[in-house]
Amino acid sequence: MRTPGGSGGVPLAAVPRWSQVPAAPVTDYTGTAPPLHAYPVFPYDDAINSRFAIWQGDISQLEVDAITNTSDETLSEYNDVSERIMAGAGPDLKEEIITRALECRTGEVLVTSGYNLRCRHIIHTVSPKYVAKYHTAAESSLHNCYKNVLHKAGELNARSLALCVINTPRRNFPPDLAAHVALRAVRRYLSSTAAPRLVVLGGACGPELAPLSALAPLYFPRDSREADAARWLLRDPDPHHERRIRIIHNPHTHTQPDDDTSLDDELAVEAAAAFARACSPDTQRLLPAASPAPHARRTQIHSDEYERLLRRARSEDLSEVSGIGCLYQSGVDRLGRPVVIFIGKWFPIADIDLDKALLYLIKLLDPIVRGDYVIAYFHTLASSANHPPFSWLKEVYTVLPYKYKKNLKAFYIVHPTFWTKMMTWWFTTFMAPAIKAKVHNLPGVEYLYSVMHARQLDLPAFVTEYDMTINGLHYFQPDTNNT
Structure with a gap:
């Protein structure tokens, strides 16, 4: 691991793994409403829990192979995470962004050197804005942020990743919804790879991490009791994994095509974004105005x-x-x-x-x-x-x-x-x-x-x-x- 000059870094040994956090008392739901799932969706796995951590602190100080920066498309947004990373990395990072005119699209990732930080790589990503009307596209895009960051860390052979809370307050994501997306993506990734990688979900303030800590037992149960209780609490275990859009070649006929054509989550987001652009205020101004109903006026x-x-x-x-x-x-x-x-x-x-x-x-x-x-x-x-x-x-x-x-x-x-x-x-x-x-x-x-x-x-x-x-x-x- 790269060890730049300066002191005060936080070694990974100081970060408690999720497997070391005692399980909380679990409510017994047997005898109440039927469970939502016949079996635990995310079974208890101590090996996975030992590769996951929730940590409160400045992730730019962690001694890891890679950290995550959340920003806008031009990597110029200032938020709590990006300000610490830009300040810690020094002027070289800002110069690279400006001279190379680096840009990153929503849901995608871009990698730069860690420069003066205690890491080798910075993985930049851009969170979508949450609009209730297009919540499905926003959730899928945020899921892509986490998924792409995790897989990019794997491509970089990073054995440890400090993963920030990607959705910043100005993106308007409901905290509990965003926590579900983050935890689900991390659990799926750690379950799919046997590499000894450690993912640290970190944040600088307690309110930012509170939903993650509260919901983590649903995705990372620390014993069989927590895994069983999740059968009553986890409503939609993996919406982004199963969601598909089917395209019918002739929209005016009820005949099904010979083979179903489906789009993955990235294309689903692009389709929703195109629809949103088509319904933009500029487009709406070209349409004839309709008289609002009395209820609409109220x-x-x-x-x-x-x-x-x-x-x-x-x-x-x-x-x-x-x-x-x-x-x-x-x-x-x-x-x-x-x-x-x-x-x-x-x-x-x-x-x-x-x-x-x-x-x-x-x-x-x-x-x-x-x-x-x-x-x-x-x-x-x-x-x-x-x-x-x-x-x-x-x-x-x-x-x-x-x-x-x-x-x-x-x-x-x-x-x-x-x-x-x-x-x-x-x-x-x-x-x-x-x-x-x-x-x-x-x-x-x-x-x-x-x-x-x-x-x-x-x-x-x-x-x-x-x-x-x-x-x-x-x-x-x-x-x-x-x-």
């Missing part, structure tokens, strides 16, 4: 109002609301979905500007609700002084776009009172029916442990202290069989 009005509020939320000073600490993201659940915590006791209705509270809500949730998410509301020791007026709740529910309701998978109310249950029933029945089936009243914190690990919940001390007083030993030994 939807457009609400969309315009939300965009206006989003711009305000990004530009105004909301520190007086954020400083209260009543609303924040706290880890992920067992399916890798972000968990949003709301502490009712800390929501001072009389002393807070509700307009700014709405702006802060939008600022916090807008990047989260692009994918599935859950909310846990703690009514612990809350009083009438913490109950928001129904007029404000109705305004919030009306102005938030459909993605907030659609991608909300569960709304847990912990320590509800009789008044809370009644008001929740009334509100979800007459004002918010779209989320009625997603609301769950839980008498204690321990009932959350079947859907999210305790260490993912960052709760105020008074919540856990109150929970211990009413639930006693159940707090320490929760019984979630009936949850």
Whole structure:
């Protein structure tokens, strides 16, 4: 391995392998709904787990054969990963990119020397942007990024690869969806090669790696119990491996061709991209305008109002609301979905500007609700002084776009009172029916442990202290069989 000048590198011996990370307690799903798969899709394999690691830190400091850089097509994008790599590699890397006019297409890879970094190669790739309307193409393209990086590392005979989280925040990928794509690609690659290669999935911040750590047991089970539990949790084990597009030679006949013609994932992405270009705004301007229906006009009005509020939320000073600490993201659940915590006791209705509270809500949730998410509301020791007026709740529910309701998978109310249950029933029945089936009243914190690990919940001390007083030993030994 190349060892450039300088010190402070991180040796691979300091990176714990996934096989060395203890398995977490596993929920027993037997006796509940039937499993989604008859057998574990990704069986327990300690040899594969010893060649995989999830590591929090600066991957440009790892002493590996190759590292991954995520950038744009001209390799000039600045993000947390690329800035560290460009700074560590020195001016020679930037000079090569400029003088050779290097470019890399979305989903593909390009290799340069590591220069002053502690690696021999830098494998550059470009993540697609996520647009919900074309989510299939975006997922396939991101899958190609990981697949091409891994196979290029193999062609370079790299025995160790530091693999960054390729989808940067500006690409808008839902974190849990992107984590599934990354873990699936790595597991498939390590299962297909017997070479003693080590793949380190690394990131500089905890929130970036939280979905990966939460979902890794589905693809890299550390014992037979985790492999078996994945049969209930892993819905689509390998969509990119099986997905194909069939081309019928004559679209006006129902006669099937003699042999099916299929495109692989790369061509599927190109076809979707061509369709997206055909439906670009420039093309749409050439089409005759149609009069929108009344419902469409109302939807457009609400969309315009939300965009206006989003711009305000990004530009105004909301520190007086954020400083209260009543609303924040706290880890992920067992399916890798972000968990949003709301502490009712800390929501001072009389002393807070509700307009700014709405702006802060939008600022916090807008990047989260692009994918599935859950909310846990703690009514612990809350009083009438913490109950928001129904007029404000109705305004919030009306102005938030459909993605907030659609991608909300569960709304847990912990320590509800009789008044809370009644008001929740009334509100979800007459004002918010779209989320009625997603609301769950839980008498204690321990009932959350079947859907999210305790260490993912960052709760105020008074919540856990109150929970211990009413639930006693159940707090320490929760019984979630009936949850």
